[in-house]
Amino acid sequence: MAARDVVILGSTGSIGTQALEVISSRRDEFRVVGLAAGGSDVAQFAAQILDFQPQVAALARATAGQDLQLALYAEAKKRGWNQGEVQLPKILLGPDAATQLAKHPCDVVLNGITGSAGLLPTLAALEAGSTLALANKESLVIGGRLVTEAAAPGQMVAVDSEHSAFAQCLQAGRADEVRRLILTCSGGPFRGRSREELVDVTPKQAMAHPSWDMGRVITINSSTLVNKGLELLEAGLLYGVDLDDITVVIHPGSVVHSMVEFHDGATIAQLSPPDMKLPIALGLDWPRRIEGASRPNDWSQPTSLHFEPLDSEAFPAVELARRCGKAGGSAPAVFNAANEVCVDAFCEGGIGFLSIVETITAVVDEHLATGEGEGAHLSDDQMSVEGVLAVDAWARRRAAEICAG
Incomplete structure (x- = not known):
């Protein structure tokens, strides 16, 4: 070969x-x-x-x-x-x-x-x-x-571990047999904390992800669960699944990378240790599996799998992303652009942890309420590369203005 x-x-x-x-x-x-x-x-x-x-x-x-x-x-x-x-x-x-x-x-x-x-x-x-x-x-x-x-x-x-998991699980049945996608989430470093307990979170604490070793932006995104919101939107686009048919569940062990539930009641899951080399290897030569790409789970040891529901009050980013996805067009671009600015502002000490998603929400709300002119929402039919980049630039400016007070 x-x-x-x-x-x-x-x-x-x-x-x-x-x-x-x-x-x-x-x-x-x-x-x-x-x-x-x-x-x-x-x-x-x-x-x-x-x-x-x-x-x-x-x-x-x-x-x-x-x-x-x-x-x-x-x-x-x-x-x-x-x-x-x-x-x-x-x-x-x-x-x-x-x-x-x-x-x-x-x-x-x-x-x-x-x-x-x-x-x-x-x-x-x-x-x-x-x-x-x-x-x-x-x-x-x-x-x-x-x-x-x-x-x-x-x-x-x-190549995302969750979406690679979906691709592997979806091979177990036809597209018309899928009931829903179940997107797993470690919960990040602040799993179990209430909104009030997140007020004084520092960048150093937000960078301490319990399962994955990643770059700064994606690590902060994982602490706010913005990353899970982006992954929800990605899953809908990649696999043609309605956003209401994608459920986010907390799985702290990061062993089950995601699951697909079929209409006969079967749930197919993909399990492996938290190691990006497996989905990277699959991405390089899909659907061929590369021998020894990552280590397998050790099933000779006692193992338990824990799941819990997402606390959307403490971590509202996922539902905000779902709202942007339903609005369609340029709304997800605004969600992403505002977040990138807010992550920088948070890491530089300009805003608090909760202000990240609060600022994104304010920029998204303004965007969706704007009918024409700069910052106006573009429908799916109005989308163009130039239009998306212009909206992206507007969202960054607005987020920066809000962060600056």
Whole structure:
């Protein structure tokens, strides 16, 4: 079997680094032909380039080109390589570098970029005809029908552990036999706390996720349950399920990654330890399973599975996301954009923990009440890339204004 050519967007982030770990011991199965990163860790990016020798490397920070070249030579020298042994890839620089790279000929593009910056690369990969292994849920959430209509059947493969679980469970029956999707949630570091007990939460406490080791934005999102709201919207779009037929349940053990309930009363669940390498490996070559991608559960030890209902009063982000999804059009983009601004403001000490979702709610309410002009809600039929990006920019400005007081 020929090796699959892979482009990895967001290679120095959590998803990207784990994908490269999966690939590193399977060079006969996968060949990295492109790497993209933001540019915050040029030394790590240089090491990845020398390790995997892609044809193209892309950096979002336009001024990082010289830094990358110096880092490449420094890394090569550290490895004892002579100058002639360093094969430099074609280097793309600037905000659209990842989008350009997403069009590069390959079998699969893994989009591990964080946030709305992943939208244009997602659309570019789909347009190019590559399989899109989607870890950047935000691009699907904010793009909505722009993304789903651009994708051919089977072209998008979910990399989020919950959505990978849905894909695996859905193989147990036909689409018309599905009663509902059950989206599991660890509950984050503040599970069981009342709203009043969340008032004085600090960024350090919010970053202490009990199950997963992730980047800053997704970790804070997991503490507010905004991430679960985004995942609810993603599930509806990926699998064509009505949002009212998706139930969020708390499962602190993070062993059951999600479940599908069928109309005959059967519930099919996917279980594995909390390790992103399993869904990443499936995303790289779906539906083929890669041997040894992650460790299995140890069923020789006493095991219990605990579930509890979501406390929507303490954590209202999921129901807010559901409301945005039902409103459709640009509302989910506003939800996501306002959140990204609020996460930064919270981490910088500008707002309190509860103010994150309160601010998102205020921006969403204003957006849905605006009939025309700047910040007006776009229906599904009015959606365009330019329109979504304009609404995204408006939502960020409004959120920043509210955060600034």
